[in-house]
Amino acid sequence: MSFFPLTYPRNATLFASLLVALLSGCGGSGSGADTQPNVDTGGNGGGVNYNGPAPRNADISAFKIYIWNNLVSEQRCGACHRNQQPAFVQTGNINDAYAAANPLINLNQPAASRMVQKVAGGHNCWEADPQVCADQISTWISAWAGETLGLGGGTTELDPPPLYDPGDSKNFPVDSGLFETTVYPLLEPHCSECHQSDAATPQAPYLAADDVDEAYSAAQSKIDLNQPALSRLVERLREDNHNCWSDSCSSDADAMEDAIRAMANNITATAPDGDLVLSKALTVNDGTLAAGGGRYESNVVARYEFKTGEGLTAYDSSGVDPAIHLQFSGDVAWEGGWGIRLNGGKAQGSTQTSKKLTDLIAATGELTLEAWLVPASTGQDDAHIISYSAGTMARNLTLAQSGSNYLAYQRIGEATDSNGEPVLSTADDPLQASLQHVAMTFDPVNGRQIYINGELNGATDTVTPGLLNTWDDTFALVLGNEASSDRPWEGVIRFAAIHNRALTGEQIRTNFAAGVGERYFLPFYIGHLIDQEGAYLVFEVSRFDNYSYLFAAPYFINLEQDIVDTEVALQGLRLGVNGRVPDVAQSFATVDTLIGGEGYSEQGETLSRLGTLLPVEQGQENDEFFLTFERLGSHTNVHTDPQPLPLTPNQYGEQPLPGLRNFAEINATMSQLTGVPEGYGEVPDTYQRLRAQLPSEENIEAFLTAHQVGVAQLAIEYCNALVEAERSNDASIQPLFVGMNYSAGADTLSQQNWKDWVISPLYERMVGNGQASQPDRNGVESELEDLLFNTNLTQCSSDCVERTATATKAACAAMLGSATMLFQ
Numbered sequence: 001m002s003f004f005p006l007t008y009p010r011n012a013t014l015f016a017s018l019l020v021a022l023l024s025g026c027g028g029s030g031s032g033a034d035t036q037p038n039v040d041t042g043g044n045g046g047g048v049n050y051n052g053p054a055p056r057n058a059d060i061s062a063f064k065i066y067i068w069n070n071l072v073s074e075q076r077c078g079a080c081h082r083n084q085q086p087a088f089v090q091t092g093n094i095n096d097a098y099a100a101a102n103p104l105i106n107l108n109q110p111a112a113s114r115m116v117q118k119v120a121g122g123h124n125c126w127e128a129d130p131q132v133c134a135d136q137i138s139t140w141i142s143a144w145a146g147e148t149l150g151l152g153g154g155t156t157e158l159d160p161p162p163l164y165d166p167g168d169s170k171n172f173p174v175d176s177g178l179f180e181t182t183v184y185p186l187l188e189p190h191c192s193e194c195h196q197s198d199a200a201t202p203q204a205p206y207l208a209a210d211d212v213d214e215a216y217s218a219a220q221s222k223i224d225l226n227q228p229a230l231s232r233l234v235e236r237l238r239e240d241n242h243n244c245w246s247d248s249c250s251s252d253a254d255a256m257e258d259a260i261r262a263m264a265n266n267i268t269a270t271a272p273d274g275d276l277v278l279s280k281a282l283t284v285n286d287g288t289l290a291a292g293g294g295r296y297e298s299n300v301v302a303r304y305e306f307k308t309g310e311g312l313t314a315y316d317s318s319g320v321d322p323a324i325h326l327q328f329s330g331d332v333a334w335e336g337g338w339g340i341r342l343n344g345g346k347a348q349g350s351t352q353t354s355k356k357l358t359d360l361i362a363a364t365g366e367l368t369l370e371a372w373l374v375p376a377s378t379g380q381d382d383a384h385i386i387s388y389s390a391g392t393m394a395r396n397l398t399l400a401q402s403g404s405n406y407l408a409y410q411r412i413g414e415a416t417d418s419n420g421e422p423v424l425s426t427a428d429d430p431l432q433a434s435l436q437h438v439a440m441t442f443d444p445v446n447g448r449q450i451y452i453n454g455e456l457n458g459a460t461d462t463v464t465p466g467l468l469n470t471w472d473d474t475f476a477l478v479l480g481n482e483a484s485s486d487r488p489w490e491g492v493i494r495f496a497a498i499h500n501r502a503l504t505g506e507q508i509r510t511n512f513a514a515g516v517g518e519r520y521f522l523p524f525y526i527g528h529l530i531d532q533e534g535a536y537l538v539f540e541v542s543r544f545d546n547y548s549y550l551f552a553a554p555y556f557i558n559l560e561q562d563i564v565d566t567e568v569a570l571q572g573l574r575l576g577v578n579g580r581v582p583d584v585a586q587s588f589a590t591v592d593t594l595i596g597g598e599g600y601s602e603q604g605e606t607l608s609r610l611g612t613l614l615p616v617e618q619g620q621e622n623d624e625f626f627l628t629f630e631r632l633g634s635h636t637n638v639h640t641d642p643q644p645l646p647l648t649p650n651q652y653g654e655q656p657l658p659g660l661r662n663f664a665e666i667n668a669t670m671s672q673l674t675g676v677p678e679g680y681g682e683v684p685d686t687y688q689r690l691r692a693q694l695p696s697e698e699n700i701e702a703f704l705t706a707h708q709v710g711v712a713q714l715a716i717e718y719c720n721a722l723v724e725a726e727r728s729n730d731a732s733i734q735p736l737f738v739g740m741n742y743s744a745g746a747d748t749l750s751q752q753n754w755k756d757w758v759i760s761p762l763y764e765r766m767v768g769n770g771q772a773s774q775p776d777r778n779g780v781e782s783e784l785e786d787l788l789f790n791t792n793l794t795q796c797s798s799d800c801v802e803r804t805a806t807a808t809k810a811a812c813a814a815m816l817g818s819a820t821m822l823f824q
Contacts, residue, residue, distance in 0.1 A: 048072045048073060048078065048091065050064070050068075050091060050094065051091075052091065052092050052093045052094055053093055053094065053095060054094075055094050055095065055098075056095050059098075060094060060095055060098045062144050063094075063097075063098045063101065063144060064094050064097075064098075065144075066140045066141070066143045066144040067088075067101060067105075067140055067141065067144060068088075068089055068094060068097055068101075070136075070137075070140050070319060071088075071089050071137070071140075072089040072091070075126050076124075076126050077089050077124065080124070085100070086100040086101070086103070086104065087100050088100040088101035088104065088115075101115070104118075105141055105144075106141075107141065107144065107145040108145070108157060109157060110138040110139075110141035110142045110145060111134075111138045111289060113137070113138070113141055115137055115141075116134045116137050116138050116141070117134070119133045119134045119137055120133075120134035127315065127323075128313070129308055129311070129315065131307060131308065132308065132315040132317065135305065135307060135315075135317045136317055136319045139297075139303075139317055139318065139319045140319050142297070143297070143298065143319075157288070158288050158521055158523055158536075158538065158557070158559060159288045160523070160534075160559060161282055161286040161287065161288075161522075161523055161525070162286060163280045163525055164280060164281055165278070165280065165281060166272045166278055166280075166281040166576065166579065166624065166626040167271075167281065167579070167624065168269035168270065168271045168579055169226060169269060169270055169578035169579040169618075169624055170225040170226055170264055170267045170268070170269045170270070171225075171267070171270055171578050171579070171580075171617060171618070172220050172223075172225070172267075172617060172618065173267065176212050176213050176215075176216035178263055178266055178267070179212070179215075179216045179219070179263060180212045180216075182259045182260070182262045182263040182266075183219065183223065183233075183256075183259045183260055183263055184212055184215060184216070184219075185259075186255060186256055186259055187207055187208045187215060187219065187233075188208050188210075188215070189245075190208075190243065190245040191207060191208035191243065192208040192209075192210075194208075194243075195207050195208040195209075195218075196208055196209050196210065197209065197331070201312070202331065203310075203311075203312065204218070204333035204334055205218035205219065205221070205222065206218045207219035207222065207233075219233070220616075220617070220618065220619065221616060221618070221619035221620070222619065223260055223263075223618070223619075224260075224618065224619070224621070224622050225260070225263070225264040225267060225618065225622075226264070226269075226618075226622065228257050228260040228261040228264055229257050230621075231256070231257070231260050232619070232621075233256050233260065234253050234256050234257045234260065235253075237249050237252050237253035237256055238250065238253035269579070270578065270579035270580050271579055272576065272579050272580070272581075272626070273581075275637055276576075276581070276628045276637055277529065277628055277629040277630075277631075277632055277635040277636070277637045278576075278626055278627070278628055279524040279525060279526050279529070279537065279626050279627035279628075280524060280525040280526075280528070280626070281624050281625065281626040282522050282523075282524060282624070282625055282626070283620075283621065283622065283623060283624055283625070284520055284522065284541055284549070284620050284621075284623065284625075285520075285620065285621055286522070287520035287521055287522040287523070287541060288520060288521045288523070289518070289519070289520055290515075290519040290520065290521060290540075295510065295511050295514045296503060296507040296510050296511055297497070297499075298501075299364075299368075299499045299500050299501040300318045300320070300497050300498070300499050301318055301320045301356060301357065301360045301361070301498055301499065301500050302316050302318050302320070302324050302356075302357065302477065302496075302497065302498040303316060303317050303318040303496070303497040303498075304316065304317070304326070304479075304493075304495065304496045304497070305317055305338055305495060306334070306335075306338045306339050306340050306493070306494065306495070307338050307518070308334075309334050309336075309338075310334060312327060312328040313325050313326065313327055313328070314326040314328070314340060314347050314479070316349075316353075318497070320356065320360070321356075322352070322353040322356055323353065324349040324350075324353040324354055324356065324357075324477050325349065325353070326347035326348055326349050326477070326478075326479060327347065327348055327349075328340075328345060328346075328347050329345055329346055329347075329348065329485075330343075330344055330345025330346060330481075330485070331343040331344050331345040332345035332346065332347060332480070335492050335494070335543075335545060335546060336543040336545060336546040336547075336616065336620070337494075337517045337518045337542050337543020337544070337545075338494060338495075338516075338517045338518045338543075339492050339493060339494035339495075339517065340479075340480075340492065340493055341491070341492045342479070342480035342481070342488075342489060342490060342491060342492075342493065343376075343490055344481075344488045344490065344688060345480060345481070345488075346478055346479060346480045346481035346482075346485065346488075347478070347479040347480060348476055348477070348478045348479075348481075348483065349476055349477040349478070350476065351474055351475065351476045354388065354475060354476050354477040355473045355474075357388055357396070357397075357477065357498060358396065358471045358472070358473035358475075359473065360500040361468060361471070361498075361500045362468045362469060362471050363500070364500045364501060365443070365444050365467055365468050366441075366442060366443040366444070366500065366501045366502040367397070367441070367442050367468075367498065367499065367500060367501070367502065368439055368440070368441045368442075368497075368498070368499040368501065368502055368503045368508075369386060369397060369399055369439070369440045369441075369496075369497075369498055370437075370438070370439045370440075370495075370496070370497045370498075370499065370503075370508075370511065371385070371386060371399070371437075371438050371439075371493060371495060371496045371497070372435065372436070372437050372438075372493070372494040372495040372496075372516040372517075373385065373435070373436055373438055373491060373492070373493055373494070374433070374434060374435050374436070374491050374492040374493075374494070375401060375431060375432070375433050375436075375489075375490075375491040376433065376490035376491040376492075377433050377490070377664075378403055378404045378431060378432065378433055379403070379664070379667070379668065379678050379679075380401050380402075380403070380489060380490060380678075380679060380684070381401075381402050381403055381677050381678055381679020381680065381684070382400065382402060382487060382679045382680075382684075383400060383401045383402075383487060383488060383489035383490070383679065383684075384398055384399075384400045384401075384478070384480075384481060384482050384487040384488075384489055385399045385400060385401060385479070385480065385489045385491075385493070386398070386399045386477075386478070386479055386493075386496060387399075387400075387477075387478045387479075387481075387482055387483075387487075388475050388476070388477050388478075389475050389476070389478065389482060389483060390472070390474070390475050390476070390483055390484075391482055391483055391484035392482055392484055392486060392487060393418070393419050394418050394419060394472070394475070395409055395411065395418075395419060395420050395475065396410070396411050396420070396471045396472060396475055397409065397410050397411070397420065398410075398420060399438065399440055400487070400489075401431060401489060402425065402679070403429070403431070403677075403679075404429035404430070404431045404432075405425050405426045405427075405429055405430070405431055406425070406426045406430070406431055406438060406440075406450055406452075407423050407424070407425050407426075408423065408424040408425075408440045408448050408450055409421065409423050410424075410442060410448060411468070411470055411471055411472075412442075412447075412463060412465065412466045412467075412468065412470075413466030413467045413468070413469065413470055414466065414470075415463045415464050415465075415466045416463055422462055422463055424448045424450065424459055424461045424463070425459060426450050426452070426457045426459045427457060427458040427459045427460075428457070428458060430452045430457060431452075433491075435494070435516075436452060436453055437451075437452070437453050437454065437511070437512045437516070438450070438451070438452060439451040439503065439508045439511070441502040441503060441508075442465075442468075442502060443465070443502035444465045444466065444467070445465060446465065446502070447461040447463060447464070447465040448461045448463065449461070451505070451508045451512075453512055454505075454508055454509040454512035454513070456505060479493055479496065480493070488684070488685075488688075492545075494516045494517050495516045495517070517542055517543065518542060518543060519540060519541070519542040520540075520541045520542070521538055521539070521540055521541075522538065522539045522540075522541050522625070523536035523537070523538045523557075523559075524536060524537045524538070524539070524625075524626065524627045526627070526632065529629075529632050529633055529635055530568045530632065530633040531633075532558065532561075532564070532566070532568075533560055534558045534559045534560030534561060535556070535557075535558050535564075536556070536557055536558070536559065537554055537555070537556055537573075537607070537627060538554065538555050538556075538557055538604070539551045539552065539553070539554045540552050540553050543616075543620070544613055546616070547615060547616055548613040548614060548615055548616060549613065549614045549615075549616065549623075550611055550612075550613055551575060551611060551612050551613075551614060552609075552610070552611030552612075553606070553608065553609055553610075553611070554573070554588060554606075554607045554608055555604040555605055555606045555607055556570075556595040556596070556600070556604060556605045556607060557603075557604035557605070558600075562602040563600070563602070564595075564596040564597070564600045565596065565597065566596050566597065567594040567595070567596045567597035568594065568595050568596050568632070568633045569593075569594055569631055569632070569633065570591065570592075570593055570594070570595050570607070570629065570631065570632055571591065571592045571593075571629065571630045571631040571632075572589055572590075572591070572592075572629055572630025572631060572639055573588040573589065573591045573607070573627060573628075573629060574586050574588065574589055574627070574628045574629075574639070575588070575612070575614060575625060575626075575627060575628075576625065576626045576627065576628055577614055577615075577617065577623060577624065577625050577626075578617055578618065578623060578624055579624075581628055582614070583641075585612045585613055585614050586612070587608075587610045587611065587612035588607070588608055588610065588612070589639075591607055591608055593607060595607070658700055658823060658824070659698035659699065659700050659824055660695050660698055660699075660700055660703055660822055660823065660824065661695070661698070661821070661822055661823075661824055662694070662695050662696060662697060662698055663691050663694035663695060663696060665824075666694055666695070666711060666714065666821070666822065667687050667691075667694075667714065669821055670714060670715060670718045670816055670821065671683075671718070673765060673766050673816060673821065674718045674719065674721070674722045674736065674812075674816065675722065675733055675734045675736065676718050676721045676722050676725070676733060677732075680721055680725075680733070681721045681724075682717060682720075682721070683717055683718060683721055686713070686714060686717040687714060687717075690710045690713055690714050693706055693707065693709070693710035694707060694710045694711065694714070695707045698824070708817075711817045711822060712813065712817045714817075715812075715813040715814075715816040715817030715821075716809070716813045716817075718813075718816060719808075719809045719812035719813045719816060720809055721733075722736060722812065723737070723742075723805050723808050723809050723812070724805075726740070726742070727742045727805060736761050736762075736765055736812075737757055737758055737761055737808060738757070738761065739756065739757045740757040740758065740804075740808060741804075742801070742804055742805055742808075743801060744801070744804060745796065745800030745801050745803070745804060746793075746794045746795070746796050746800050746801075746803040746804040746806075746807055747794065747795055747796055747800050747803075748800070749794070749804065751785070751789060754785075754788055754789075754794065754807075755781070755785070758784075758788075758807075758808055758811050758812075759781050759784045759785065759788075759811065760781075762784065762811060762812060762815040763777060763780055763781060763815075766815050766816060766820060766821065767780060767815075767820050774820075775820060780815075780820075783814075784811050784814065784815065787810065787811060787814055788807060788810075788811055793806075793807045793810060794807050
């Protein structure tokens, strides 16, 4: 085995000139920026005084606090329902208002309340999106229920779904060719101004992308092949007049419907196999939405559930005015099942509305910042997840990521500086690139504490707890970055909330146990198979991401009987979708049990605690699911697993044993070799810009010239960061070029100085000694000497001190970007 030679160009003079040009603009780590201005979204204050009879009991008093006070203003319900029936916000008698409101409210299922559903349908909403108003009213009802019934937000009661047999279903072809000739010709010219990732104001889904395969993938959830008129693409034109391209939105909607129908007419429907033992069918939306009960939210002052799913605004659903609505900028996309994905962009509130955080938190001297997060990787450093701040050097509160740890910055009286330091870091590397519940609390007794998935982390806060009277009320709340846009964090946020009290450990565990996101209970009817009215198999179903559903924890229940005496055999449970039973994702195929009898209780009977993922094929509104069984009661069907394809000889001949590092491995290796963290200075921005230009696979035969250029540019940035850190005596970076005098001119250093201070350290650090196979030391050092001494790189007539740093960076980049790093 042999290594590649050093990979800088053989024309060393040209390479040296290129390095000087590229490195001349390199500098330090940059500085922060001021808070960017925002449009104040404002709030809705009531300003209505009540002078009528006192509430007759505690329940009516709670109704006044949570419902009447929030709805009585003329901007909400007071303009009509102070006098108009039902007069649930009348000002004359709170007891009569309470009587009028009760028929409209369901304390056990707040979201099912008539009042909530009415507003969700568009009745007198005070926000741009009716669902936001509905969510706020549901929040206030939940708070009332929590105080009155101790439900903490309601409990979920299963509703019997509509009963229908699994039907024929048209499924999207794997190939995008049919889409390209039917629907795409309307999307690409008329929707590309927004629905492309590189648009001026990009809005997901990117269904008008230049890449037709990307557009096809994004558009599928907006197309109903079985009922084209119900496609979201058609409804947005016909009902919402969204981005019509002619003088008639109706004719545009007809054109879109015709295009979808033309696509659908060329697809043959799939019907379930007639031999299968089938349950009744369901879509996700036929199920019962989980109430989200059990959360402790009595002191929430800002909350984000990300239910909207479209647009450029994440709404504050806390119900506490003024609402801190967050505006998207940069690369921010909605995630299926409630969430946002941040890829360098941010969601930011205005300074005016964010002021309520200072007002309400400083008043109590306590806080809890709570979030459900999915970090994109553990390789992010100095990445700010949620921040109430002005930029990189001034903040009240920030939750950040540093590798595998969470960081808590917080301004605490005189105990910390204006940047919230000293920082509190978690212990034992708890951060993972998976869904986690994180809660950061503070009170004047216990100080700062961090909980991960309901458990208190072992981090010890060195800061003495104090008051929060030094908070600055001119800062802005930001998710996924800083107000100055230079501390990006990548990942998914599925929920975020700020409380103006420190939650107890028990309360945090309660919120963790309550889960997150849009969750449904899907009851599949099986009563017709076992002669038992009211018999269902229930799955908990949620959106795992934009591309899949999570089906988990199935159980058997009879909604019409508290006791089920008869035992029924159940074997080989499988999930079907859109007329077929996939061969994969069948985690429950090994279930072999008896349902009913002694194992049954009125809460149901658990069948499995496993979960499995099924793909999103036609969108949440259209995907139809059903269950099949190898045996259920007296019904049987033998399932035959497909035979694996026979192994075929390698058609491509023997593949090379050596390979290359891929983009992530290159970045991590350069960080290790230079000692510069992946999140240091301008390194993360450079890496994000170059990532698509670096090798994506380890196959050595797929390596291109463009890959080498990207490797060279990233090497330059790492070496620039290393040398600049050494010049500024940054103690956080371990020096490599020990002894190098950066104050001396390049022409005053001898060749031996360059060998001792630059060339030898590079070989020792980046090549090493005693490897089984490695480049010859003399050959490597000769190449570096040629670069430094035979290209005039160390010669100068002016600015010779700066040339010393530039030449050092050049030698470092040539060594770091060579095959010794790239080859594996």
